[in-house]
Amino acid sequence: MQSPISRTRSPVHPQMSDEVVAEASHLSVVLRGRPVLEDVNFSLRAGEFVALIGPNGAGKSTLLRVLLGLIPPTAGSVRVLGQPVDRGNPRIGYVPQHQTFYESTPLRGRDMVALGVDGTRYGPPTPGRAQSATVQQALDDVRATAYADMPVARLSGGEQQRLMLAQALVGNPELLLLDEPLANLDIRSRREVVDLVRDISRVRGIAVVFVAHDVNPLLGCMDRVLYIANGRAVIGPQDQIVRSDVLSDLFGFPVHVIRAEGHVLVSTADGDECH
Amino acid sequence: MPLTEILQYEFMQNAFLAGTIVAIVASVVGYFVVLRHVTFAGHALSHIGFSGAAGAVLVGVSPIWGLLAFTLLAALAMGLLGERLEGRDVAIGIVLAFALGLGILFLQLYTAYASEAFSILFGSIMGISRSDVALSLGIGIVVLVALSFISRPLLFMSMNPIAAEARGVPTRLLSAVFLLIVALAVSEAVQVVGVLLIFALLVAPPATAMYLTPRLYPALSLAVGLGVLETWFGLILAYYTDYSVSFFIASAAVAAYLLVRLLVWMGVIGNVLPAQAIEGSLGS
């Protein structure tokens, strides 16, 4: 099938690149006296699709905010795209967790997407820029063109999510940080969003950090997985990390990784049954 | 032509000039007030301005200076409270209560000025001088230039506050600057409609326009058009009937708002695409 996604950076599969887009060494973060991340080490390569998984409160959003330069590391160092982190780096695209819109928000989806191009620049918005080729391309890439002219607040959570993804893409980032894009989606749409983001990552050659608290919707789709729990992190290919022994060790209680007919299921020992 | 008759009088010329300037400025600023959901802050600023105006009358200067001083100070204080919405409205309410108490005290200290208080509360557009018009124009230009300078990042941080912050928009600074802009616009609008009816010019026209279009410039133009027409309507009716201008402006503003909401509710107008367009995008 012909992919409708634009080829802005590299037409070949860029995953083999050794170029590092983000790197943390001995990173520790303490928030209000409470250690959130302790001695975290990883390095992300250009164009790779990394799932960042961990239970609620593990520090996933905190890690993204460190990469964005919004939270300073308490110890250790972080470099993004070859430089120390700096707030407002236009080479990073970011879709935050839980963005809500008031029902009366009066702008169209495409206007919101256009803010990703020039929203940080002073001056009045240029009339008509929401029709520009860049904006249209990003809307096509996330398959949101059909509802791009509706007021944002009238759309479903999943549609708003795609528009925010488009807003992050119009700046042509090299690193895309997506915080829990699967929250509030049903199972089928989850897989659609994962596939969509992976396509975008491949075709545009963008490295993606895809945050989720459940690894299952991402199994088989990610190049590597970065698991965090109890402040610690492990990173590696799925078959080296998504294993009962590795995850049990990280979580500090038994975790079962069940493989059946090509499917993998991650489950905590007896956590899924009602008592 | 009745308008030519009305415009023979200098006080009516001044009223039309100031009313038009204020309607334009208030509608444009009001669009962002509604978008950012800071209508309560706008409401509080106008009432805090009342105390400033009363204080100015007491010390013998023009009420506009008291309005400007009090609203700008209050806007700065609100800006320092930051973006945290939960505690913020409570804090604004407390400052507001104190300011209104002060206003009552100022009035009691000099009861001779009861008529001044009346005009601060309900507007005094018919008694405005040419120099007041010039001042309105000056403030209006400052407001519109400042607002258009920050408008794009302001729009960004109003729509996507966290993403805008991550992209480097100085959100705290800009929200404080925006409140200063609101303070100026409110001080100006008080001259026309008074403290109590500020929403007739600041909130009603943009809120009405937003029901009609989800696009920025058409919505701004509609808001300005409505604000100006409602103001002219008020001035003309007040001239012929001797009732208060602000009563007519407020009535027209409320009528336009309700009419548009009714038409949207009835489905006569609306900015929603056909349902098939939405469904088509979901099934794939």
Ligand SMILES: Nc1ncnc2c1ncn2[C@@H]1O[C@H](COP(=O)(O)OP(=O)(O)O)[C@@H](O)[C@H]1O
């Ligand atoms: N601004 C903050 N101040 C203090 N603690 C915070 C702050 N933000 C997050 N935390 C704490 O840090 C921990 C990690 O939070 P977060 O990164 O949001 O987790 P996750 O995204 O993995 O669910 C949580 O225990 C949370 O309570």
Ligand SMILES: [Mg+2]
């Ligand atoms: Mg989180």
